[in-house]
Amino acid sequence: MTPETSTADIPLIDIAPLYSEDPSDWVDVARHIDHACQRTGFFYVKGHTIDTSTMNDVVGMAKQLFAQPMGEKLKIDITQSAHHRGYGAIATEQLDPSLPGDCKETFDMGRHLLADDPDVLAEKPLHGPNRYPDIDGFQATMETHYWRMLELGKTILKGIAVALGIAPDYFDSRFTHPISVLRFIHYPPASALSQDNQIGAGAHTDYGCITILYQDEVGGLQVQNRQGDWIDATPIPDTFVINIGDMMARWSNDRYTSTPHRVVNQAQKDRYASPFFVEPNFDTNIYCLDGCSDQTSPPKYESISAGEYLLSRFRDTYAYRQKR
Numbered sequence: 001m002t003p004e005t006s007t008a009d010i011p012l013i014d015i016a017p018l019y020s021e022d023p024s025d026w027v028d029v030a031r032h033i034d035h036a037c038q039r040t041g042f043f044y045v046k047g048h049t050i051d052t053s054t055m056n057d058v059v060g061m062a063k064q065l066f067a068q069p070m071g072e073k074l075k076i077d078i079t080q081s082a083h084h085r086g087y088g089a090i091a092t093e094q095l096d097p098s099l100p101g102d103c104k105e106t107f108d109m110g111r112h113l114l115a116d117d118p119d120v121l122a123e124k125p126l127h128g129p130n131r132y133p134d135i136d137g138f139q140a141t142m143e144t145h146y147w148r149m150l151e152l153g154k155t156i157l158k159g160i161a162v163a164l165g166i167a168p169d170y171f172d173s174r175f176t177h178p179i180s181v182l183r184f185i186h187y188p189p190a191s192a193l194s195q196d197n198q199i200g201a202g203a204h205t206d207y208g209c210i211t212i213l214y215q216d217e218v219g220g221l222q223v224q225n226r227q228g229d230w231i232d233a234t235p236i237p238d239t240f241v242i243n244i245g246d247m248m249a250r251w252s253n254d255r256y257t258s259t260p261h262r263v264v265n266q267a268q269k270d271r272y273a274s275p276f277f278v279e280p281n282f283d284t285n286i287y288c289l290d291g292c293s294d295q296t297s298p299p300k301y302e303s304i305s306a307g308e309y310l311l312s313r314f315r316d317t318y319a320y321r322q323k324r
């Protein structure tokens with residue numbers, strides 16, 4: 001069932017210089033990021049500030065959630081949530097419409113907004129409370145991690161801004177009330193696949209700006225190269241895998257590439273992963289960035305708000321949202 005795979009050169013970029021106060025230190029990293037975003041749209045980063053023990057603690061919490069009895073997990077069922085928060089059982093998401101639902105379970109959270117938040121009062125879509133399991137320390141650990149990942153996202157976006165020749169802090173004012181999502185995923189061992197052509201995550205492109213992915217040592221993430229071959233994004237300790245999503249492809253007038261990827265867990269082991277989807281404020285206007293158009297390549301896409309764009313994409317992959 002699985003097509004041949006080969007190993008590709010998904011570059012590994014040391015982003016430590018982006019933490020320097022001196023803008024001249026950013027230029028080289030920005031150039032590497034720019035190349036990677038134009039070619040495969042995928043790269044690994046090292047030299048970030050999130051250490052292994054922090055990741056182990058955070059993923060340990062997520063493992064506790066996935067190990068709970070189904071009845072407990074379904075108390076925070078994402079399909080009962082207006083704001084796309086909580087637990088998604090196996091096959092709730094179907095990333096590739098030509099395949100069965102994905103063989104994975106998920107937990108999604110955003111900023112935890114309570115009833116008195118102005119955006120909640122205004123009934124803004126995707127703005128609301130998270131749905132947490134009853135596990136000691138879960139909420140505090142995950143909320144701290146959410147902000148940590150957002151900071152990493154903004155650091156990488158600074159590299160992108162420098163690469164595009166726009167103000168290095170261009171994205172900061174667009175990420176003050178972000179609709180970014182922190183997700184945890186559990187892929188059961190290969191023996192748990194219920195149907196012949198079911199896989200962990202069907203081929204898809206990500207919807208948003210950029211994705212920062214933690215993956216454990218099991219492996220299974222595959223990226224489609226320009227020739228259409230599936231190549232392994234082999235786990236590298238202490239790195240994250242970064243990829244461009246469709247919103248950033250659109251925002252950059254297709255200077256940057258949003259590349260199809262999928263997950264095939266061929267191991268007789270559970271696999272755990274955690275993408276952080278770096279998304280701006282709901283009302284951010286997604287329209288050709290300065291530096292991404294000229295006389296020969298004018299802006300290709302109409303402007304759209306980041307929120308409306310994401311909502312339309314969720315509707316395509318979650319049956320429960322099509323009724324909304």
Ligand SMILES: O=C(O)CCC(=O)C(=O)O
Pocket residue numbers: 185201206213215220221261262263273274275
């Ligand atoms: O689990 C992985 O390695 C990737 C997951 C993924 O592509 C996604 O959630 O968008």
Ligand SMILES: [Fe+2]
Pocket residue numbers: 204205206211261
């Ligand atoms: Fe993805």
